Amino acid sequence: MITLYHCADARSFRALWALEELRLAYELKVLPFPPRVLAPDYLAENPLGTIPLLVDGATRMTESAAIIQYLATRDGPSALSVEPGDPAYGDWLNGLHFGEATLTFPQTLVLRYTRLEPKDRRNPQVADDYGRWFNARLKGLEPRLATNSGWYCAGRFTGADISVGYALLLAETLGLDARFSPAVADYWTRLQGREGFVRGKAAQSDAPAPSWQT
Secondary structure (H helix, E strand, O other), rough: OOOEEOOOOOOOOHHHHHHHOOHHHHHHHHEEHHHHHHHHHHOOOOOOOOOOOOEOOEEEEOOOHHHHHHHHEEOOOOOOOOOOOOHHHHHHHHHHHHHHHHHHHHHHHHHHHHOOHHHHOOOOOHHHHHHHHHHHHHHOOOOHHHHHHOOOOEOOOOOHHHHHHHHHHHHHHHHHHHHHHHHHHHHHHHHHHHHHHHHHHOOOOOOOOOHOOO
């Protein structure tokens, strides 16, 4: 049985969404955010105190994009994977990391300097700069949507769309979605309509809200 340690709408949602898309059996352990502060017992499982943590037998993983790749290929090719030898394989790998390294990273600075830091340490200028950085990086997404039937790669929904889709979820939470282009806004609407996304949202419905959302 796979176990996923998760906080509502945090990076771990990528793993939860992938589990639901693949219909894999799992146990969900929902933690308050940030768990390293509000759930100190969790440090015995993950000394970094970060989420996600996915445990699958002897396998323990903490990187959300890598977890998508692991789940997509764990039992062989799946609907979420693109296999080596496929012309879209490189694009698929790129999308897994584009969603995290390029899109989510600047948003973490927006989150930190608008909601997580004490009020006297918040910095609207830093938040605005990194919000603009995020939206500028979205320009790299639009050409892919135009040439891949509205998806990131391979002309179909894959794990790359989960990685990128989480970044759009976080953007909506932070109010950065107002700058989405029509193409990106339409993509985000379609992602939210997927059954795996809807089931993932429902699975975390009893999760405590992050402190910065209350």
